[in-house]
Amino acid sequence: MSRYELRFSGAGGQGLITAGIIMAKAASIYEGKQAVQSQSYGPEARGGASKSEVIISDGPIDYPKATTVDALLAMTQEACDKYTHDLKDGGILLVDSDLVTKLPKGNYKIISFPIINTAKNDVGREIVANIVALGAMVALTGQVSRENAEKAVLSSVPEAFIELNRKAFSIGFEKAMAASA
Amino acid sequence: MAFDYDKWIRPGKLPHIWCPGCGHGIVMKGLIRAMETLNLKKEETAVVSGIGCASRLPGYIDCCTLHTAHGRAAAFATGVKMAKPEMNVILVGGDGDGTAIGGNHFIHACRRNIDMTYIIMNNYIYGMTGGQFSPCTPTGHKASTTPYGNPDPGFDIAKLAIGAGATFVARGTAFHANQIDKLIVEAIQHKGFSVVEILDDCPTTYGRRNKYKSVIEMMNRLKEVAVPVKAAEKMTAEQLQGKVLTGVLYKEEVKPEYTAEYAKVIERAKASK
Amino acid sequence: MSKKVAFLQGNEAAAHGALYAGCDFFGGYPITPSTEVAEVMSVELPKVGGKFIQMEDEIGAMAAILGASLAGAKVLTSTSGPGLSLKQELIGYGCIAEIPCVIYNVMRGGPSTGMPTGPSQSDVMCAKWGTHGDHPAICLTPASVQETYEEVIRAFNLSEKYRTPVMVMPDEIIAHMRERIVFPEKGELEVVPRKSPTVSPEQYKPYDTSFGDVPPLAAFGSGYKFHVTGLNKMQDGFPTTKAEIVQAEEERQVRKVDANVDDIVTFEEYMLDDADVVVVAYGSTSRSARYAVNVAREQGIKAGMFRIKTFWPFPDKQIKALAGRVKGIVIPEMNLGMCSLELERCAQGKVPVLGIFRVDGEPINPDQILEKIKEVK
Numbered sequence: 001m002s003r004y005e006l007r008f009s010g011a012g013g014q015g016l017i018t019a020g021i022i023m024a025k026a027a028s029i030y031e032g033k034q035a036v037q038s039q040s041y042g043p044e045a046r047g048g049a050s051k052s053e054v055i056i057s058d059g060p061i062d063y064p065k066a067t068t069v070d071a072l073l074a075m076t077q078e079a080c081d082k083y084t085h086d087l088k089d090g091g092i093l094l095v096d097s098d099l100v101t102k103l104p105k106g107n108y109k110i111i112s113f114p115i116i117n118t119a120k121n122d123v124g125r126e127i128v129a130n131i132v133a134l135g136a137m138v139a140l141t142g143q144v145s146r147e148n149a150e151k152a153v154l155s156s157v158p159e160a161f162i163e164l165n166r167k168a169f170s171i172g173f174e175k176a177m178a179a180s181a
Numbered sequence: 182m183a184f185d186y187d188k189w190i191r192p193g194k195l196p197h198i199w200c201p202g203c204g205h206g207i208v209m210k211g212l213i214r215a216m217e218t219l220n221l222k223k224e225e226t227a228v229v230s231g232i233g234c235a236s237r238l239p240g241y242i243d244c245c246t247l248h249t250a251h252g253r254a255a256a257f258a259t260g261v262k263m264a265k266p267e268m269n270v271i272l273v274g275g276d277g278d279g280t281a282i283g284g285n286h287f288i289h290a291c292r293r294n295i296d297m298t299y300i301i302m303n304n305y306i307y308g309m310t311g312g313q314f315s316p317c318t319p320t321g322h323k324a325s326t327t328p329y330g331n332p333d334p335g336f337d338i339a340k341l342a343i344g345a346g347a348t349f350v351a352r353g354t355a356f357h358a359n360q361i362d363k364l365i366v367e368a369i370q371h372k373g374f375s376v377v378e379i380l381d382d383c384p385t386t387y388g389r390r391n392k393y394k395s396v397i398e399m400m401n402r403l404k405e406v407a408v409p410v411k412a413a414e415k416m417t418a419e420q421l422q423g424k425v426l427t428g429v430l431y432k433e434e435v436k437p438e439y440t441a442e443y444a445k446v447i448e449r450a451k452a453s454k
Numbered sequence: 455m456s457k458k459v460a461f462l463q464g465n466e467a468a469a470h471g472a473l474y475a476g477c478d479f480f481g482g483y484p485i486t487p488s489t490e491v492a493e494v495m496s497v498e499l500p501k502v503g504g505k506f507i508q509m510e511d512e513i514g515a516m517a518a519i520l521g522a523s524l525a526g527a528k529v530l531t532s533t534s535g536p537g538l539s540l541k542q543e544l545i546g547y548g549c550i551a552e553i554p555c556v557i558y559n560v561m562r563g564g565p566s567t568g569m570p571t572g573p574s575q576s577d578v579m580c581a582k583w584g585t586h587g588d589h590p591a592i593c594l595t596p597a598s599v600q601e602t603y604e605e606v607i608r609a610f611n612l613s614e615k616y617r618t619p620v621m622v623m624p625d626e627i628i629a630h631m632r633e634r635i636v637f638p639e640k641g642e643l644e645v646v647p648r649k650s651p652t653v654s655p656e657q658y659k660p661y662d663t664s665f666g667d668v669p670p671l672a673a674f675g676s677g678y679k680f681h682v683t684g685l686n687k688m689q690d691g692f693p694t695t696k697a698e699i700v701q702a703e704e705e706r707q708v709r710k711v712d713a714n715v716d717d718i719v720t721f722e723e724y725m726l727d728d729a730d731v732v733v734v735a736y737g738s739t740s741r742s743a744r745y746a747v748n749v750a751r752e753q754g755i756k757a758g759m760f761r762i763k764t765f766w767p768f769p770d771k772q773i774k775a776l777a778g779r780v781k782g783i784v785i786p787e788m789n790l791g792m793c794s795l796e797l798e799r800c801a802q803g804k805v806p807v808l809g810i811f812r813v814d815g816e817p818i819n820p821d822q823i824l825e826k827i828k829e830v831k
Contacts, residue, residue: 021461021632024461024632025461028461028633028634029459029461029634034634035461035633035634036631036632036633037461037631037632038627038630038632039630040571041571061741062742062745063741063742063744063745063819063820064627064631064738064741065627065819067819194692223679224676224677227525227674227675229521240683240693243679244679245674245675245678246680246681246682247521247674247681248681248682248683248685249520249521249547250517250547250684253517253544256509256510256515256517256518256521257517257518258521259507259509259517259518259521260479260481260507260518260520260521260522260523260524260525260529261521261522261674262521263479263505263522264505264523264525264526265525265526265673268525268674285510285511286510286514286517288510289510289514443500443507446500447500447503449500450497450500450501451500451503453501454501
């Protein structure tokens with residue numbers, strides 16, 4: 001049975017739990033696969049290390065947490081240091097190039113671009129950095145189609161922010177495709 | 182014609198558990214007269230209590246009665262009132278039950294201003310357990326757990342209720358029996374959380390430890406310390422030393438009542454669907 | 455027409471399950487990791503004319519739901535470890551006064567404040583032994599978001615059917631993880647209404663055993679007047695200390711559940727037919743166990759899983775039967791050995807009971823279970 005594991009990690013307040021939820025929703029509601037999303041976080045509402053894990057499979061998912069991670073997003077150096085240990089050999093590692101400067105040793109497919117700055121400068125709002133990152137993860141992992149992921153994004157955000165998020169998702173997707181080409 | 186208390190007393194449930202000379206029976210009769218005056222329907226009236234001597238009162242009254250756990254009367258009653266806002270909900274209990282173990286529920290019922298009436302029989306002591314000091318026992322007084330005199334300062338229940346947001350606060354005494362039903366009538370009629378403190382006596386566990394020779398002496402003390410609020414206006418601070426104000430101490434009708442406010446929440450929620 | 459689906463947390467599903475079951479009163483107090491239940495109820499209940507109240511403390515929340523239930527409401531509270539400890543006296547009140555209510559408790563690390571966001575399964579004993587005195591106990595331990603929804607509905611049904619508090623206890627992993635949920639249509643799942651009195655108000659007694667071990671319960675404000683107390687009581691609801699009545703009433707209260715174990719106890723058997731090793735698991739740990747059993751089977755080990763869905767009453771009969779035909783029982787649980795004690799009691803020394811006990815806030819992973827399965831010879 002196919003089992004694909006993703007981890008979205010960074011600091012509390014960066015919206016990574018939301019990004020994980022949207023990825024899982026895209027898989028389970030729109031893609032016709034099964035998905036489980038879980039998270040762990042400290043007592044801080046902002047800051048601290050935060051992670052959101054998503055398991056995607058064609059069949060039922062029993063163990064809901066990561067075993068060996070196929071794709072990891074790290075939005076801070078702390079998260080990168082803390083959560084790379086179980087990334088599988090040849091796994092995907094997406095990092096924010098401005099914030100993660102020390103890259104882990106190992107046989108990983110590392111993709112980096114300035115995620116937060118892309119949100120700030122190219123999309124216009126730093127707050128959608130998580131959606132930029134999500135777009136990139138969708139492009140890099142290929143677990144859900146671009147269309148289904150976009151549907152999941154748009155059904156998860158308030159109406160007033162639909163265009164902003166559509167743009168963020170799209171730019172993230174394109175940047176990742178370019179960076180990994 | 183004599184007042185027919187039997188109409189409101191459950192058949193076969195008397196005699197009550199209260200000691201000779203205890204004022205709780207006087208308060209119960211006042212409550213019954215008030216219920217009769219207001220023509221309350223038994224099936225639409227809930228009397229809720231916690232634990233203690235005073236909290237045994239609901240067992241004797243013929244209506245919907247709920248004898249809950251120690252201190253929890255206000256919280257149970259809040260559930261009853263929220264589920265059935267059309268019911269009359271009356272709480273009864275003692276000073277320890279209401280202001281110590283139940284103190285948190287008491288102040289929050291005051292704060293919410295939920296339309297219920299709380300009759301607190303304050304006899305300054307935990308009677309049922311044998312006379313331990315309560316948050317209302319005066320400093321220096323004796324109880325089974327303050328053999329050298331009570332080091333604790335006491336609560337002023339009425340001030341506590343006013344401070345916490347109750348919108349009707351009254352005080353009477355077990356001596357002034359004819360005033361009790363009038364205060365309770367006004368309290369029940371008030372739309373909001375109403376508190377009626379009745380200064381009471383416990384000859385068995387409080388009186389004998391504090392050198393009261395008889396029930397009559399305890400009753401006389403209630404008579405002597407009580408000063409109606411109107412009369413107090415004309416008295417000097419010196420004259421009021423050691424006195425306790427009785428009557429309606431506080432009343433306001435601006436603060437919204439809780440179940441009415443929640444009805445608005447329901448309207449807003451339904452409109453948002 | 456296709457059914458409504460959503461991607462929800464266990465806690466959110468619990469709230470929606472309660473609404474399906476007809477819950478119209480929620481009393482709660484904020485506590486991690488169960489607060490989402492209260493949040494959803496605060497949004498949804500008033501939309502259907504129900505009442506949500508945030509009380510001043512955990513005890514007040516428990517008191518409010520008991521009061522509301524006596525006034526005819528179907529009631530829910532949600533909490534977690536420290537709140538469960540605080541609620542215990544009134545859970546006992548619900549048992550002795552026989553008031554239907556559902557307590558949804560998310561298990562986090564303990565004792566005391568412990569680990570508020572960490573998963574645990576260490577409240578299962580508290581569900582049965584937390585309040586003092588003999589009393590019935592029903593506790594359900596769901597293992598998925600969908601099952602949390604369905605088990606909350608079943609909890610309401612059991613609480614009405616047996617007139618007693620019922621607990622639903624997901625661990626923090628189940629409570630906070632998100633999965634796809636398919637909502638049943640109205641009428642698709644059974645919803646048990648409260649057994650109301652058939653006699654006139656004059657004849658009504660709240661504990662009238664001529665109607666069986668579960669007497670009908672009238673509501674305050676519905677034309678009936680009666681007395682309710684936490685003291686040992688007679689059939690008319692008034693207190694008594696008469697030895698024979700107290701004994702009979704206490705026994706009846708416990709018998710309500712004990713005599714209906716087959717109606718209440720639910721479980722899942724996975725690959726047990728030819729199993730040499732059985733992993734007994736509940737809640738999220740059962741998901742690790744299933745993973746481990748699958749891997750063990752691939753490696754030629756005859757492993758299976760018995761998944762406890764109803765923790766209390768405990769599936770004694772089933773475990774005793776299993777103990778007679780397997781070589782060993784493995785019990786992974788996020789505590790220092792609670793279910794394990796029950797399994798040892800049921801196994802009666804016939805087979806070894808091997809525990810994997812974890813209280814560090816981390817889930818028990820499939821590898822740990824696989825390793826233990828291999829220890830059974």
